[in-house]
Amino acid sequence: MTAPAKRILVVEDDDVGARVLHDLLVAHGYQVETARTGSAGLEAWKQERWDLMIVDVLLPVMNGFELCRVVKSARPGPPTPVILISAAYRHPERDPAYARRALGADAYLCKPFELDDLLTQVQALVGEA
Numbered sequence: 001m002t003a004p005a006k007r008i009l010v011v012e013d014d015d016v017g018a019r020v021l022h023d024l025l026v027a028h029g030y031q032v033e034t035a036r037t038g039s040a041g042l043e044a045w046k047q048e049r050w051d052l053m054i055v056d057v058l059l060p061v062m063n064g065f066e067l068c069r070v071v072k073s074a075r076p077g078p079p080t081p082v083i084l085i086s087a088a089y090r091h092p093e094r095d096p097a098y099a100r101r102a103l104g105a106d107a108y109l110c111k112p113f114e115l116d117d118l119l120t121q122v123q124a125l126v127g128e129a
Contacts, residue, residue: 005031006051006126011041011067012085013059017111021054024115025122038062045071050080051126054118057086072104079104081125083118087111 008030012018018034025032035041038059045053053071057064068082084105107121122128 005029006128007031007033007049008122008126009041009044009050009053010034011036011038011044011053011055011059011064013037013056017056020115021118024119028119028122030122036060038064038067041067042070045080052081052083052122054083054085054122057084058088068105081106083107083109083121083125085109085111085113085118 006029008025010018010021010025010032012021012034013036018036022032022034033044035044038055039061041053041055041059042062044050055064055067059067064084064086068084071082072079082105084107086108087110106125109118109121
């Protein structure tokens with residue numbers, strides 16, 4: 001009997017970006033759902049258990065930094081791994097080490113990123129590497 005597909009929640013307000021991530025991850029055997037705002041992502045996270053979240057930093061209603069902070073601190077038990085992605089935050093206080101240290105993000109990728117780099121991070125964080 002095979003294990004169920006790992007579940008990934010993509011929180012991305014850009015239609016093209018969301019579709020690319022969805023299609024890539026589904027093609028690699030993941031079960032994927034998307035949310036278009038930070039608050040919609042938070043509601044989806046509250047409703048179900050996810051193996052991983054991929055969260056854009058610049059989102060309407062609640063930004064990705066806030067969403068990551070809530071996800072990492074609100075639920076008892078092991079926190080949901082979070083990959084933050086952004087094209088906007090590239091200056092020193094928003095570098096990957098800052099995101100991990102200050103927010104608890106498990107990874108931070110600057111757009112544009114190589115899809116293989118994203119898949120490597122996904123596989124490592126869901127225990128498939």
